[in-house]
Amino acid sequence: MEFTFSLQKLAAYQPRQTQKSKATYETGLALLESGGYASKGEEGWDTMEKLTLAALDQGNLEVADKCIQLLADKFPDSPRVDVLTGIRLEASEPPETVLRYYDDLLEADSTNAAVWRRKAHVLRHSGKIERAVEELSAMLDTFYTEIDGWLELADIYASCHQHTYALQALSHALLLSPQNPAYFLQYAETAYLAEDVPLALKTFLQTVDMTDDDDGDLAPSDSIPIGITLRAWYGVKLCTRKFITEPRSASHSASQTAAPNTSNVSLLDDLSTERLRTAYLNLKSESPPAGEADLIAALATLVK
Amino acid sequence: MSSSTVSLYLDPQIRDWVLFPITVVMILVGILRHYVVLLLQSPSKKLPRNAIREQRALVRSQILRATSANSPLPPTYYKAISQHLSHAFAEGTYLKDGPPKADAPASAPPNPLTDPNAMDGMMAGMKTQMVMMVPQMVIMGWINFFFQGFVLIKLPFPLTLGFKSMLQRGVETPDMDVRWVSSLSWYFLNFFGLNGLYRLILGGENAADSSRDMTTPFAAASAAPQPGQAQDYNKLFKAERDNLEFSEGLHSWIAKDVDTRILKKYGRLPADAK
DSSP: OHHHHHHHHHHTOOOOOOHHHHHHHHHHHHHHHHTTTGGGTHHHHHHHHHHHHHHHHHTOHHHHHHHHHHHHHHSTTOHHHHHHHHHHHHHHSOHHHHHHHHHHHHHHOTTOHHHHHHHHHHHHHTTOHHHHHHHHHHHHHHSTTOHHHHHHHHHHHHHTTOHHHHHHHHHHHHHHOTTOHHHHHHHHHHHHHTTOHHHHHHHHHHHHHHHSOTTSSSOGGGSOOOHHHHHHHHHHHHHHHHHHHOGGGGTOOTTOOOOOOHHHHHHHHHHHHHHHHHHHHHHHSSOOOSSHHHHHHHHHHHOO | OTHHHHSOOOOHHHIIIIIHHHHHHHHHHHHHHHHHHHHHOOOOOOOOHHHHHHHHHHHHHHHHHHHGGGBSSOHHHHHHHHHHHHHHHHHTTTOTTOSOOTTOOOOOOOOTTTOHHHHHHHHHHHHHHHHHHHHHHHHHHHHHHHSTTOEEEEOSSOOOGGGHHHHOTTOOOSSSOTTEEEHHHHHHHHHHHTHHHHHHHHOTTOSOOHHHHHHSTTHHHHHSOOSTTOOOHHHHHHHHHHHHHHHHHHOOBTTTTHHHHHHHHTTSSOTTOO
16 A cells, blocks of 8 residues: 555656755765765655655756666665656656656556556646546546546646536546545536536535534634634635626536525625634734735635 | 472483473474475466456445445546446456457356466465475374373473373373373474474464464465455456446435535525525
8 A cells, every 4th residue: 555655756857946855855965975865764664755756856866867777776676766767757858858767667567556557647748638637537547546647637638728527537536535635625616617607615614614613612603613624714705796796606506516505605605704804913913905805815825 | 289390300310311302393394384385385376467356346336336325526437437348348348358359258266276377276275285284293202103102291280180181191191190292282382383483483474383274274275366256357347347337326426515615604595494
């Protein structure tokens, strides 16, 4: 199980310059130079894998090559090392070479989902979005339970403004992990973008229901929304505004979701305004702007 | 019965040349067996992609069904997915060999003896069995031939007469103290008792312990995907369609009346209002 998980993590890897990767790089490098990785057993080899990725983050291909060489010597024929090598190739080689490498891997073992996802990833980044979607869908058809794959698919669709398709991809992620409020929030936001406002409102509210701290000592109405809850409240506010300013949007729902009745909408509008004000007061320690539009604009920067 | 304490003297040579050798040989054979089994184990064959797809299609619909009572999805999306799956099952899209032909006769499950994959699985089981049986038979023969009727050791604690048949197998004496252990019994004690030692030496997942195979013969064979009962996925899919339809009826969206729920929670609506 752990092995599958590591493969999934590798499959989702994307280069990024963070403080953490720098720290990993430095500690890993020290270990590599002192040669202490071999005596540490599994942990040492794990560190080497992390160092490879961190080195790629930092653009230091030499170190990455050294680590991959070590890992490949230690674990020949390991799919994990194969994927790692692929990631290393992505850093310097043209997409065609990398794709050929991945194709060869898939030829040898067509069941390696991680390689498949990397391939879709490369395709996406070399601009062949259509092929990427095709590959990713084919992979998800076989390996349905790869949540990250569904999220990536949704991301690709969203980047092309295909919000309805993105919504469909996200709904699979929700099915696979219905306990994760982050997916609900993303689902709601995508629904909002797909102009399915009633669905968006309900899902935003669901997110609020899942994330607000209703086990604490405070009554929910006294708590201060933060993080994901605040973002969901912001979404609620946007939806209710839309209902009030454009009543037509309430009946326009691709999913045939019934909007809440008018009195509930205005109550929700009040409630979300009050919630947002509380949050603003808490974050900025100054009284929130009076106008509705101003409040929304001010919070737009806060919920980012 | 004070005489029983001094009634029997064991030659120390018995200890050095019989007791220890038997124990050591059994431990070594167990370790050897572990490595031989490792060598014999053919790497588990990877399923081709379409076979995996076929297997996992059911999981897919199970995931969908599991959520249906408190579904995160609004009814339209749920129905779309459910009906898509049901349709695909009816068409046989997920079958390994593609949709069945309309005029094809209902195929009987394939004979496991003709399927090379199935044969591999059975052979692996047989091989493990052989590796277990042969050395144990040899050791037992060795003990029976050379040390039959030997008394090897005296247990340091008293036991009731009930243990006599267990501890003095091969020595037919009616009145010897039960604490004396015969060679054959010593073999059996080791046979069943060395598992803990193997676990210490070889780790938890070792193949050295023969008594485990003894209790469940052909365990290795049955642990492999049972080839004899190759599953007819087409039938399974057809059954799954009914299940899907059933859960579709049970579907209820958790966010259905979340607006009133939230308003009540935040005190904007009276708690008993519907």
